[in-house]
Amino acid sequence: MESAESLRNKCAACFRQFNRMEHLVHHMRTMYHSVHEPTCGICKKHCKSFESLREHLIGPLPKQECKNLFNIQGCKFCLTILDSPYALRIHQDRCQLSGGMLARLANLGLQDSLTIDNGFSRGQQVVALACKMVGGGSDGSLDICARVCIIDENENIIFHTYVKPSIPVTNYRYETTGIRPEYLRDAMPLRQVQRRIQDFLCNGEPMWRIRSAKGGKARILVGHGLDHDLDRLQVEYPGIMIRDTAKYPPLLKTSKLSNSLKYLTQAYLGYDIQTGIQNPYEDCVASMRLYLRMRNQVHRREEYPLASDPQNQNNFASWMSPEDMLAISRSDYYCWCLDSA
Known part of the structure; x- marks a missing residue:
């Protein structure tokens, strides 16, 4: 007692x-x-x-x-x-949930539906972003963004492209990326990708005016390990608009370190990802589903x-x-x- x-x-x-x-x-x-x-x-x-x-x-x-x-x-x-x-x-x-997206993963080419609507859409717009990296540098350990995907809240692809690297690729990491040299030869240049994504996220709102996710035009950005993805894309975006499943306190380990997206998807959504050649669309869907599960608490x-x-x-x-x-x-x-x- x-x-x-x-x-x-x-x-x-x-x-x-x-x-x-x-x-x-x-x-x-x-x-x-x-x-x-x-x-x-x-x-x-x-x-x-x-x-x-x-x-x-x-x-x-x-x-x-x-x-x-x-x-x-x-x-x-x-x-x-x-x-x-x-x-x-x-x-x-x-x-x-189930993966159920294999048909949408096959042979994704360039898809570009990025639009700037200056906040006229109903409700706060939420999008998820994921990248896949190839290797640069003498040992192939330098991450270079070679593929990027953006989806909306309903898992529709808004933007997908291969990215032409600005420095030589020394390791295509084919076993996990599935990327071959010919995919990048005539791909969209990094600078163009960066500008398209930056403008889309800000949605007509100047960067210095983005102060809150409430009432503004800018879009909420969801992803896993977004600091690294945005750095490789050379995109700047205010932290107040970012929802990162690798940093969200309720999704951290008990040691306060990050869980992998693969683990979070298996543990909290009930299906497996990243089992072979990895696709950024699959990562976008997983991070968006995790975000929605947390948002609906x-x-x-x-x-x-x-x-x-x-x-x-x-x-x-x-x-x-x-x-x-x-x-x-x-x-x-x-x-x-x-x-x-």
């Missing part, structure tokens, strides 16, 4: 117990617990990532009561607890959802209860559910 004192010093989010109240206060100031954290549907424990939640439910040392119910009524992909085994079967038919609405908002000082005090501290605590990252708020 827990004492009244231990309950008073117990974090209302992660259930960690502290000897002194001031230690709990310090914990709340540094952990940024919030309604946006992955949460166990059984005991309501907050976890810092879905990998932490997975360990809590089915890891080597799970909480036994949670594990027992999860084994009967829990979805192994989105980690939701359903009302019954029957409800789980119905849910998993929708939750487990239902969290309690907050007037000021970020710890960085001026109204949120996260002023915790030793006279407050753990529940009161959790109520005023805010996240230190932008939850993708806010894109649909």
